Amino acid sequence: MKRFNFALNYSTMIETDILIIGAGPCGLFTVFEAGLLKLKCHLIDALPLAGGQLTEIYPKKPIYDIPGFPEVMAGDLIDELMKQAAPFKPGFTLGERAETIEKTDDDHFILTTNRGTKHKAPVIMIAGGLGCFEPRKPPISNLSEFEDKGVEYIIKDPKIYKDKKVVISGGGDSALDWAIYLADDLAKEVSLVHRRQSFRGHPDSVQKVIDMSNDGRINLLTDSEVIGVNGNDSLQSLTIKAKVEGEIIKEADHWVPLFGLTPKLGPLADWGLNLEKNAIEVDTVDYSTNVPGIYAIGDINTYAGKLKLILCGFHEGTIAVQSAFKRIYPDKNLVLKYTTVNGVQGF
Amino acid sequence: MSMIKVTVIDREGKAHELDAPTDMNMNMMELCKAVELPVEGTCGGMAMCASCHMYIESEHELAEMSEDEENMLDQAFFVEDNSRLGCQIHLKAEFDGLKVRLAEAGD
Numbered sequence: 034m035k036r037f038n039f040a041l042n043y044s045t046m047i048e049t050d051i052l053i054i055g056a057g058p059c060g061l062f063t064v065f066e067a068g069l070l071k072l073k074c075h076l077i078d079a080l081p082l083a084g085g086q087l088t089e090i091y092p093k094k095p096i097y098d099i100p101g102f103p104e105v106m107a108g109d110l111i112d113e114l115m116k117q118a119a120p121f122k123p124g125f126t127l128g129e130r131a132e133t134i135e136k137t138d139d140d141h142f143i144l145t146t147n148r149g150t151k152h153k154a155p156v157i158m159i160a161g162g163l164g165c166f167e168p169r170k171p172p173i174s175n176l177s178e179f180e181d182k183g184v185e186y187i188i189k190d191p192k193i194y195k196d197k198k199v200v201i202s203g204g205g206d207s208a209l210d211w212a213i214y215l216a217d218d219l220a221k222e223v224s225l226v227h228r229r230q231s232f233r234g235h236p237d238s239v240q241k242v243i244d245m246s247n248d249g250r251i252n253l254l255t256d257s258e259v260i261g262v263n264g265n266d267s268l269q270s271l272t273i274k275a276k277v278e279g280e281i282i283k284e285a286d287h288w289v290p291l292f293g294l295t296p297k298l299g300p301l302a303d304w305g306l307n308l309e310k311n312a313i314e315v316d317t318v319d320y321s322t323n324v325p326g327i328y329a330i331g332d333i334n335t336y337a338g339k340l341k342l343i344l345c346g347f348h349e350g351t352i353a354v355q356s357a358f359k360r361i362y363p364d365k366n367l368v369l370k371y372t373t374v375n376g377v378q379g380f
Numbered sequence: 381m382s383m384i385k386v387t388v389i390d391r392e393g394k395a396h397e398l399d400a401p402t403d404m405n406m407n408m409m410e411l412c413k414a415v416e417l418p419v420e421g422t423c424g425g426m427a428m429c430a431s432c433h434m435y436i437e438s439e440h441e442l443a444e445m446s447e448d449e450e451n452m453l454d455q456a457f458f459v460e461d462n463s464r465l466g467c468q469i470h471l472k473a474e475f476d477g478l479k480v481r482l483a484e485a486g487d
Contacts, residue, residue, distance in 0.1 A: 090428050163422060172457050172484070204454050228459065233451050293455040295429065296422060341424070 045151075047124060049075035051357055052144055052154035054131045054301075057085020059331030059346035060160035061114040061123075067354045068121030069372065072361065073380065075124035075152060077131050077144070079165035079299075084111035086162055089294075098344060110343075120379025126150050130165050132300045142326065156326055156357040159313060160350065161333040163296030171202070171290050176262055183268025184288050191219060198222045198284055200271055202259055203291035204229060209238040211289065216250045224252040224283065226259055226273060259288065301333075309335050319356030320349045326360060328353040384476035388417055389437070391482050400471050408434065408466035408480060419482065425467035430456035432466035433483035440478050442469060458484050 051067050053060040056078035064074040082088050084107075092108035099105055105113075129146035134157065137143060144152045168186035170176060176184060188194075188211055199220045201212050204227045216223040225242060232239045246253035254273060261272030263282070271283050298311050307314040307323045312335035315321060320328050330353055331346035339345075358367055382403050388396045388411075400411050409432035412419035420431035427448040433456050436442065442464065445453075449468045453459050463483065469475070 086423075090423065091426060094426070169455060205451075229454065233447075233454055292457075 046143075047075055047126070047150070047152045049073050049124060049152070049154045050361060051075075051156045051158050051354065052077065052142070052152050053123075053158045053160055054078075054144075055085060055160035055162055055331070055333070056080075056083040056125065056127065057160060057162045057331065058087060058110060058114055058343050059162075059350050060085070060158070061111070061118050062347045063158055063160060063330065063350035063354060064118035064121055064123045065114075066351045067357070068118070068379070069370065069377070070354055070358045070367070072354060072358060073123075074121065074158075075126070075154070077126045077129060077146060077152065079128070079130040081128040083115060083125065083127065084108070087111050089166060096343070098342065100344060120377050122380050126152065130299060134304055140326070155361050156328070158350070158353060158357070159301065159322075159327065159329040159333055160331045160346070161298075161301060161329075162331060164298040164301070164311070164333070165296065166294040167297045167299065168290075169292040169295040171259065171292065173260065173262055179262050179264060179268045179288075182266065183264065183286060184262065184290070186290060188289060191215065194220045194287060196221045197286040198224075199287045199289065200224045200226060200259065200283060200285045201289045201291060202226045203293075204232045204234065205291065205293065206234040206238060208291040209234040209242050211291070212251055213238065213241050213245065216245055222252065223250070224254055224285075226254045226257050228256070228258050230255045259290070262288065298333075312339075320353040321356060328357065382473065384471065384473060384478075386411070386471075386475065386478040386480070388412060388434075389479070389481040390417060391484060400475075402471050402473050402475075404471075406471050408432070408469040408471070408478075410467070411471065412466060412482070417482070418485070419466060420485075421467060423467075427452050427465050427468055430465065431485070433458070434464060434466050434480045435460055435483060436462045436464055436478075437481055438477060438479040440475055456483075 050072040051074045053074050053076045056076040060076050067074050080089055087107035088111055094107050095104045097104055129148045132145055132147045134142050134144050141153050141155050142157050194215050197220050199215055201208050212223055212225040245251040256276040258274050259271050260274045263270045271285050273283050274280050313322055313329035313333055315329050315334045315336055317336045320330050322329050330349035332341045383399045383401055386398050386400050409419055409421045413421055422431045423429040430452055449465050453463055
């Protein structure tokens with residue numbers, strides 16, 4: 034599969050007609066439908082690549098219910114949707130999470146991402162799918178008190194672990210790879226805690242960890258789980274429950290639990306939108322939300338009879354851009370034009 | 381329609397006896413969702429989230445775990461020896477009397 038990676042850095046305000054949150058299939062197809070109405074789109078996605086779940090979760094799995102495609106790989110569908118949207122030159126802010134919105138005096142929205150990138154548009158189309166993918170957090174009640182005070186879910190800067198006592202949890206490649214990396218003359222002590230005896234990571238990495246454990250460079254604790262975090266201002270120790278030995282207290286400056294990603298609605302939940310069970314309520318006339326100018330399409334919305342299908346999301350986006358057009362150009366008339374008659378006139 | 385009985389114990393400990401069709405290609409995650417038990421089924425049944433994590437409390441012999449299911453349970457919480465993902469339990473006649481308990485929702 035081709036990978037589309039747009040690593041753009043903007044220091045100024047990005048302006049567009051429709052700001053689409055979520056670069057999955059619905060968001061991408063909406064670019065096309067908006068383009069037919071001469072509306073320009075910019076997409077924001079927390080993931081570093083376009084495609085949403087299809088790219089992140091199941092690029093190699095087939096889909097059988099896209100009209101006209103008896104079978105299509107999820108990754109291939111995204112490639113084709115990117116091609117279909119290309120004439121309308123969509124902009125992308127990838128790897129950044131849509132964080133806050135504010136209303137301007139001229140009835141536009143300013144949307145700021147977690148990295149501070151600002152976008153301005155008269156219409157926001159939320160095509161956020163399952164939400165944004167965030168690290169899966171272990172169910173320990175006081176865990177949040179230690180976030181960034183010794184507990185990190187992502188290793189951003191390995192240097193902070195220099196000469197520290199680090200505990201890593203997890204059985205996948207990221208846990209194995211970081212344990213190996215940090216144990217190689219960086220951290221003072223590295224422990225790898227895993228619930229089972231076997232690891233699902235790459236066999237070479239598993240062997241390396243076992244070798245380093247035999248050399249005493251990694252403290253390998255299998256059949257074990259971290260069940261408690263302890264400390265005052267910052268992390269001091271972990272309570273680890275082992276199948277055989279029972280509970281032990283392990284001194285630690287850092288704990289890095291690496292249990293993969295899970296989708297969360299995230300900051301959208303605080304935008305004043307009417308929600309029902311983690312989905313955004315919309316009016317099926319035009320898939321508008323309770324906030325004028327904000328629409329929600331695809332898996333993230335809900336209404337009577339909702340089906341979470343890509344094909345339904347395509348329909349929702351198509352209807353929604355018609356309403357968006359009227360919001361942006363209240364005095365202009367809109368006539369439905371067929372692509373077969375008019376072709377696709379890109380920007 | 382051929383039906384079996386299965387019991388689902390919810391997170392409050394309440395047992396729900398359900399009539400489950402075996403000829404509709406349904407799995408336990410979908411069955412729970414159909415009767416509005418609190419199972420999210422976020423990934424739609426691809427063994428790629430653990431929101432349908434449940435414990436098998438009867439002696440039924442289930443199909444062996446796929447690598448996907450094993451990998452997913454590896455990243456889930458509150459995992460026990462009898463843990464399975466509901467979406468990977470496809471309802472069939474042999475599962476009459478199946479009893480499961482929903483795992484805590486976790487993250």
